[in-house]
Amino acid sequence: MYPPIYPTGENPVKLLRVRVRATIGALAIRLDGHETPDEVSAALIGLPSLPLEVEVSGPVQSEALEALITAAKALDTSLTLKPPRGERFMPYTEVVAHTLRSGQRIESSSTVVVLGDVNPGAEIAAGGDVIVVGKLRGLAHAGALGNQEAAIWALSVEAKQLRIAEMVARAPEDGFSGRGAERARIIEGQILLEPWGRK
Numbered sequence: 264m265y266p267p268i269y270p271t272g273e274n275p276v277k278l279l280r281v282r283v284r285a286t287i288g289a290l291a292i293r294l295d296g297h298e299t300p301d302e303v304s305a306a307l308i309g310l311p312s313l314p315l316e317v318e319v320s321g322p323v324q325s326e327a328l329e330a331l332i333t334a335a336k337a338l339d340t341s342l343t344l345k346p347p348r349g350e351r352f353m354p355y356t357e358v359v360a361h362t363l364r365s366g367q368r369i370e371s372s373s374t375v376v377v378l379g380d381v382n383p384g385a386e387i388a389a390g391g392d393v394i395v396v397g398k399l400r401g402l403a404h405a406g407a408l409g410n411q412e413a414a415i416w417a418l419s420v421e422a423k424q425l426r427i428a429e430m431v432a433r434a435p436e437d438g439f440s441g442r443g444a445e446r447a448r449i450i451e452g453q454i455l456l457e458p459w460g461r462k
Contacts, residue, residue: 281306289314292331296321300330307334314341356391363387363401372408381422392416402426405447414448420456430454 281302282293290313292306307315315335335342357371358378365384369375374391385401387393390408392415399417404426406413411428425432425447432447432454444459 283307283310285313286316289316291316291318293318294321294323294327296323298323298327300324300326303327303330304334307331307338310338312338312340314343316343316345318345357389362397365401370407381417383423389413411449414446416444416446416459418444420445420447425454425456427454432456 281298283306284291290310292315294303294317296319315331315338317331331342356374356376357369358376359369360378362379363369363377363381363385365382368386368388369377370388372390374394375387375389376394376396377387378396380397381387381395381399381401381403383400386404387402388404388407390410390413391405392413393399393403393405395403395415395417397417398419398421399415400421402424403415403417403422405415406428407426409428411430413427415425415427423434427447427449430449430453442458445456446459447454447456449455
């Protein structure tokens with residue numbers, strides 16, 4: 264039998280912020296943030312020498328991480344940091360059901376679909392894709408949070424500039440061709456414009 268998570272005479276409510284549970288072949292530890300190094304050390308006293316899988320879901324003091332590393336060394340085991348269980352980014356789509364006029368700006372961490380045109384002087388900055396069911400003449404920035412897999416889709420691309428993640432493509436002197444539905448995406452380190460349906 265293992266000793267309790269909190270030492271005798273201590274306040275158990277204070278030390279239960281560090282949760283330890285056994286999984287197949289490892290010990291899972293959850294840190295919600297703001298745990299002290301003493302709380303982390305106390306939670307790991309007397310545990311078996313199994314790999315430590317640490318789930319971090321809040322800001323953790325560097326001293327608390329150092330206490331985890333020290334405990335892993337004392338147990339002669341590995342330490343793995345993992346994202347919180349069941350807390351994944353769930354992308355959604357923001358739909359704008361009208362044409363965007365000059366001066367209007369849409370900013371979203373998700374994919375943005377515009378059911379209409381994006382006129383010169385209008386801007387879209389999306390964490391995901393930008394999809395324009397109409398003419399794209401304004402500024403479109405897909406993957407604005409750094410997502411290089413994002414793309415810009417439009418029935419007609421007539422913009423002076425396209426942005427995906429940190430990359431920028433400028434239209435040639437005579438403008439983009441306006442040859443129908445096109446998709447812009449990053450291929451081999453540059454933004455390329457291609458007809459829809461081509462892989």
